Amino acid sequence: MSKEGELVNLSATRAAPSDDGKDVFTDTSSSEDEGEDLQQLYRQVLRDRSASEQDLFIEELVYTKEEEGKVIRKLDTRLFTAVLLSTFVLNIDRTNISNAISAGLPQDLGFTINTVNTAKRVKTFRQELHVADTFHSQVYAVIFTIATLFGAVVGKFVGPHRYIPLAMFSWGIVTLAHAAITNEAGYFLVRSFIALTEGGVIPATLVYLGTFYKSDELVTRLSWFWGIQAVASAVSGIMASGLLRLHGVRGLYGWKWLFLVDGALTLTVAVWLWFYLPGSVATTAGGLRTISRTEGWFDERQQSIAVTRTIRDDPNKLKYLTTRVTLYDIKDALTDRHVWAHLILTMIGLTPGAPLGTYLPTVIKSFKYSVFAANALTAPVYILQCISMVLMGWHSDKTKERGLHGLFGATWFLVGFVILRVLPEDAPRGAKYAGALIAGSWPQTHSLNIGWMTENTAGVAKRTVASGAIIGAANIYAVWASQIYRADDSPQYKRGNDINIAFCGAAIILWILIKLDYKRTNRKRVQRWQSLPPMEKQEVAQRAELEGSRSLLFKFVH
Numbered sequence: 001m002s003k004e005g006e007l008v009n010l011s012a013t014r015a016a017p018s019d020d021g022k023d024v025f026t027d028t029s030s031s032e033d034e035g036e037d038l039q040q041l042y043r044q045v046l047r048d049r050s051a052s053e054q055d056l057f058i059e060e061l062v063y064t065k066e067e068e069g070k071v072i073r074k075l076d077t078r079l080f081t082a083v084l085l086s087t088f089v090l091n092i093d094r095t096n097i098s099n100a101i102s103a104g105l106p107q108d109l110g111f112t113i114n115t116v117n118t119a120k121r122v123k124t125f126r127q128e129l130h131v132a133d134t135f136h137s138q139v140y141a142v143i144f145t146i147a148t149l150f151g152a153v154v155g156k157f158v159g160p161h162r163y164i165p166l167a168m169f170s171w172g173i174v175t176l177a178h179a180a181i182t183n184e185a186g187y188f189l190v191r192s193f194i195a196l197t198e199g200g201v202i203p204a205t206l207v208y209l210g211t212f213y214k215s216d217e218l219v220t221r222l223s224w225f226w227g228i229q230a231v232a233s234a235v236s237g238i239m240a241s242g243l244l245r246l247h248g249v250r251g252l253y254g255w256k257w258l259f260l261v262d263g264a265l266t267l268t269v270a271v272w273l274w275f276y277l278p279g280s281v282a283t284t285a286g287g288l289r290t291i292s293r294t295e296g297w298f299d300e301r302q303q304s305i306a307v308t309r310t311i312r313d314d315p316n317k318l319k320y321l322t323t324r325v326t327l328y329d330i331k332d333a334l335t336d337r338h339v340w341a342h343l344i345l346t347m348i349g350l351t352p353g354a355p356l357g358t359y360l361p362t363v364i365k366s367f368k369y370s371v372f373a374a375n376a377l378t379a380p381v382y383i384l385q386c387i388s389m390v391l392m393g394w395h396s397d398k399t400k401e402r403g404l405h406g407l408f409g410a411t412w413f414l415v416g417f418v419i420l421r422v423l424p425e426d427a428p429r430g431a432k433y434a435g436a437l438i439a440g441s442w443p444q445t446h447s448l449n450i451g452w453m454t455e456n457t458a459g460v461a462k463r464t465v466a467s468g469a470i471i472g473a474a475n476i477y478a479v480w481a482s483q484i485y486r487a488d489d490s491p492q493y494k495r496g497n498d499i500n501i502a503f504c505g506a507a508i509i510l511w512i513l514i515k516l517d518y519k520r521t522n523r524k525r526v527q528r529w530q531s532l533p534p535m536e537k538q539e540v541a542q543r544a545e546l547e548g549s550r551s552l553l554f555k556f557v558h
Contacts, residue, residue, distance in 0.1 A: 056282060056307040063305050071306050074297050075212050078289070080221060082276055083205060084228045086164055089269050090201060091232035092239075093175050093194070095357070096262050099240035099375050100178075100255035102361035108253050109187055139188065141478035143195035148471045151200005160208035161277040164201060165270045171197035172266030178259035179252065203471045206450070207464075212281070212306070214313035215455045216397055222447035223393025227386035230444070234382035236262075237361065241376040281306040329461035338549070338556075339466045341514050342453035346473040349410060349445055349507035352417060352500035354481030355493075356440055363436060366491030367429040377433065384441035388412075392443040393451075402452040403515025403558055406445045410511055413442040414504035421497040445511075446474060456518070456556050459548035518558035525552045 097105075155163035174193045181187050205225070213221060240258055247254030275288040281303050284296030298306060333339055356363070360381065365374035396405040416439025423432055450470055457463045485496040529552050532540065544551045 056304050057311055058304050058308055061304055061308045063301075063309075067302075067305055068309060071298065071302050071309075072217070074302070075306070076221075078284075078297050079212060079278070080209075080224070082273060083209065084224060085269060086168060086201070086273060087205065087225055088228050088232045088235075089168065089266050090171075090198060091229035092236045093171060093262055093266055094198065095233045095236050096240065096258055097191070098358050098361055099236060099244070100258060101358075102365060102371055102374060103240070103244045103247075103253075103255045103258075105187075105253075105255050108255070109181065109184055140191055140195045141475050141482075143192055144199040144475045145472040147196050147199020148203050148475065149200075149468050151204060155200055155204030155207065159279055160204040161279050162274075163204045164208070164277065165273040167197055167201050167204075168266060168270035168273065172263050172270055175259055175263035175266055178263070179256040181256075199475075203468055206467060206471075210454075211310065214310055215451075216313075216400070218454070219402075219448060219451035220390070220393045220397045222451055223389045226444055226447045227389040227393075230382040230385040230389065232382075233357075234379035234386075237375045237378035237382070240361075241372045244372065244375070325461045325464055329459070330465050332459070332548075332550075333457070333462045333465035333469065336457070336462075336466075336550070338456060338518075339453065339469070341510070341517070342449055342466075343469055343473045345406075345449055345507065345510045345514065346446065346470055347477040348503055348510060349406075349449070350474060351477050351481045351484075351503045352413060352439075353442075353444065354478050355485040355496060355500070356436075358482070359485050360436065360440060363491070363493070364433060367432045367436075369429070378440075381437050381440035384437070385444065388441060388443035389447065392445075393447055396448055396451075400557070402448060403511055403518075406448055406452075406511040407508060407515075409443045409445040409448070410504055410507040413439065414501060414508065416440070416442060417497050417500045417504060421494060421501060425492055445507075452557065457549050458551075458554055459545075462548055515558045518556040522556055522558070525555075528552055 151163070151167065158166070171194055174190060174197055177190050177193075181190055206222075209218065209221060209225075239261070243258045243261055244254035246252070246257040249257065252260075272288060278284045278287075278289060278296075281298055282296075284290065284298065286296075290296060360378050361371075361374045364377050365371055367374075369377060392405055392409060396402060416435060419435035419438060420432075423435055450467070453466060453470055454463060457466045484499050485493050489495045529537070529540070540552050544553045548554065549556075
């Protein structure tokens, strides 16, 4: 049985489907020459590397599930944990701004107008805080989105294992620079450089993971990838509740101490990753990866298993290093309605999370908690979100189902905002916090959506364009999302939560429609294939690789 989301005819040398009644999606017979072609292509791609590394791919290699399981466990414990650490640090440095805002960063930098009237001062502070952070969110989103595209290109050029620590070191320096901010201009300058240096890391990391894991293993790991970001937000809140108490020490605001500690942590991890992340399964010896400079994580057979299994899963991965993105590929990706469906789902489905994530400490503080307690109380929200994301991603991979899992996540989100909306202003603060806990701990569907789009987009160049586009879509939505929670709507944000409910409802509809559309397309392709005469079937098979996921021979995951 061929897997959904995979071309049956991956190259022109693969035999065309026969006319003996075999189904187009289940006939995986191929010529014996295909293995030789793949091996030759593999050696060509790695022609500048050692002969031993060129021989790692063995088409006829036979191995047991137990042997493959050992390889996967080593990848998870030695490689993936390092990747999780990098995204953990990334999100601490992305979310510490919300902790700093709750501690009065805008006011300390002169974003407010001093007045003796306490009520007016509070109102003015809220308005100016919103204006400042709205502008910051919009500028950050635009620059971050642009950086995702350039970062992906640079990451491909220097190698993800080099680009990730380099980018991390850069934004670590910028994080430290927050301690030197004295005015509004400096604030926006530093935040712009944060967006510029952080933007390309995620697409580079996705490419990096794709070279080590099979497509049906990625959703679970991407769930961990985004789930650990939720844990980072939790840890950031706990750290902030302590570091903000250093206010006044050595004449520094508490939020400046927050950035100094976060920046120092980032630089330390960046230097470690430079000497730890391997370029491939064949380069795991030496550095900080092992004590021995000759023995790596895998023996020779395990290296062959690690390489062979990923190429068998998707032979197009061989072409990543040699394939250039052309204008045709860009046009192909940006005119594909399926790609656009996932981009729109990203922008709509993630929108409600932006205002809640940015203002969560401030929202909790409005429930009459202290600034220190409010930051600490964000931790359970993010820890529960990590758990829910990982469990949903794991179950989605196990069942090979995407649409209904996304529907579940979007419905969870909707319920949380409905609770926040219907609670009266005089409701107990525990009830209000419970509503925020439910809304904030939803199993974020972004990793599921990315994995779904990736496995349904064939052609390495087209997939590269689509991956960059969806990461961009996952940031550009902040331009309008930052307008949802406004000062004149605080602290209940009734109007804002009405808008969030509408976005959640739209996301629910989209998850259903996309799943139904994929099922309908699969059914129509089977019917179309069965109606073709033998000669046209041969022509379709020969065009399969060029047409990618537009081919009749491509079956969508749903």
